[in-house]
Amino acid sequence: MGAITMKEVGIGTRYFDTRLETMPRERLAALQLARLNATLAHAYANAPAYRARLDAAGVGAEGLAELGDVARLPFTVKADLRDHYPFGMFACGVSELARLHASSGTTGKPTVVGYTRGDLDNWADLMARSLFAAGARPGDIVHNAYGYGLFTGGLGAHAGAERLGAVVVPVSGGSTERQVALIVDFGARVLCATPSYALAIAEVAEQQGVDLRKSKLAVGLFGAEPWSEAMRGAVEARLGLKAIDIYGLSEIMGPGVACECECQSGLHGWEDHFLFEVIDPETGAPLPEGRAGELVITTLTKQALPMLRYRTRDITRITTEPCACGRTHLRILRVTGRNDDMLIVRGVNVYPSQVEAVLVGRPRIAPHYQLVVERRGALDHVTIDVEAAPGVPEDDFPDIARDVAHHVKSLVGITVDVCLRRPGEIPRSQGKAVRVRDLRPKAT
Numbered sequence: 001m002g003a004i005t006m007k008e009v010g011i012g013t014r015y016f017d018t019r020l021e022t023m024p025r026e027r028l029a030a031l032q033l034a035r036l037n038a039t040l041a042h043a044y045a046n047a048p049a050y051r052a053r054l055d056a057a058g059v060g061a062e063g064l065a066e067l068g069d070v071a072r073l074p075f076t077v078k079a080d081l082r083d084h085y086p087f088g089m090f091a092c093g094v095s096e097l098a099r100l101h102a103s104s105g106t107t108g109k110p111t112v113v114g115y116t117r118g119d120l121d122n123w124a125d126l127m128a129r130s131l132f133a134a135g136a137r138p139g140d141i142v143h144n145a146y147g148y149g150l151f152t153g154g155l156g157a158h159a160g161a162e163r164l165g166a167v168v169v170p171v172s173g174g175s176t177e178r179q180v181a182l183i184v185d186f187g188a189r190v191l192c193a194t195p196s197y198a199l200a201i202a203e204v205a206e207q208q209g210v211d212l213r214k215s216k217l218a219v220g221l222f223g224a225e226p227w228s229e230a231m232r233g234a235v236e237a238r239l240g241l242k243a244i245d246i247y248g249l250s251e252i253m254g255p256g257v258a259c260e261c262e263c264q265s266g267l268h269g270w271e272d273h274f275l276f277e278v279i280d281p282e283t284g285a286p287l288p289e290g291r292a293g294e295l296v297i298t299t300l301t302k303q304a305l306p307m308l309r310y311r312t313r314d315i316t317r318i319t320t321e322p323c324a325c326g327r328t329h330l331r332i333l334r335v336t337g338r339n340d341d342m343l344i345v346r347g348v349n350v351y352p353s354q355v356e357a358v359l360v361g362r363p364r365i366a367p368h369y370q371l372v373v374e375r376r377g378a379l380d381h382v383t384i385d386v387e388a389a390p391g392v393p394e395d396d397f398p399d400i401a402r403d404v405a406h407h408v409k410s411l412v413g414i415t416v417d418v419c420l421r422r423p424g425e426i427p428r429s430q431g432k433a434v435r436v437r438d439l440r441p442k443a444t
């Protein structure tokens with residue numbers, strides 16, 4: 001696949017892989033079914049943890065007659081990976097692996113994921129496809145500020161940029177002053193980072209008197225944390241680039257599971273490698289297209305660690321309406337938030353990104369915030385710590401706080417306390433931003 005793909009990349013080409021990205025949906029569905037059944041047979045034969053589940057579901061190795069039958073399969077959840085730590089869910093021997101990644105668990109063991117050479121090859125292809133869809137081209141300088149290491153962001157974006165034929169600057173997170181200098185001096189056209197870290201880079205540049213809007217930056221691929229349209233506007237205005245949302249998770253692959261095209265109207269989920277469903281998070285029942293629910297993903301080509309109906313905890317909607325770019329793959333509308341991050345404040349369900357949408361872009365405050373959640377009696381109580389914009393007099397803080405609380409109440413529907421902070425007081429992230437400080441007692 002690699003050789004054909006690379007030949008198609010060139011001046012005037014609209015896609016990284018024209019045949020696969022514009023495949024008619026009926027053919028895409030046929031390809032998905034064939035690959036799904038191959039995945040089931042592989043998991044059944046080589047992953048004992050899955051074999052027992054498939055037998056219990058009455059599926060066995062013979063496969064499914066149609067894609068909708070996937071609903072007969074049991075879900076896989078993050079706890080399954082922890083329970084089978086480190087390699088118990090794998091469908092190949094350790095010697096067949098080419099790489100391991102892991103995510104730090106906040107409780108207990110980390111989640112370990114593995115890749116064969118072929119898996120890494122597919123990942124690089126999909127990440128290159130994502131970069132191309134976002135507007136990156138061979139020969140571009142790609143400044144990769146995603147963290148390198150066990151986290152999949154850095155190495156995932158790195159391999160994709162190389163596969164695209166771009167020039168990778170593997171800077172990772174941190175040393176923000178140096179990041180600004182390298183972006184300017186090397187002439188980076190593409191920036192890969194978390195959206196919150198992109199904003200931190202913009203802020204440090206402004207403090208140094210560097211106007212990144214005048215740099216060569218033209219495209220940013222931002223992901224690994226939920227972010228709002230308001231944040232997109234702020235990042236685009238301050239960095240002078242087109243901000244593209246990219247989605248992925250290590251349990252499925254890493255970055256590049258889905259990515260926006262230049263139309264910025266939802267993330268194309270790469271359906272030749274993944275089967276996407278949206279379910280009711282309470283009942284587990286599949287939801288029709290367009291309804292909001294939890295995103296569930298089945299891998300169709302992964303060898304080392306196939307995932308059958310993995311519950312992502314991410315809340316979103318999908319659409320198969322044609323996109324103006326001509327790609328036929330469905331679009332995942334921007335992720336609202338994670339089920340795990342959802343707060344229940346006096347009976348109202350709230351995602352931090354909904355609060356962000358109210359905060360970012362408001363006059364007299366800066367787009368740096370944290371939600372502090374405490375338990376008062378049986379109810380969650382939220383205080384929003386948000387920074388004043390530079391130069392705003394402290395005498396104005398009470399008035400600004402009242403204004404923010406009023407807008408959160410009217411637009412999100414929850415009553416919050418607002419605490420205005422001086423510029424620079426909210427910690428800046430170098431990777432995934434900490435948007436919620438949860439002071440509630442932990443369940444034991």
Ligand SMILES: [Zn+2]
Binds near residue numbers: 261262268323324325
């Ligand atoms: Zn598109």
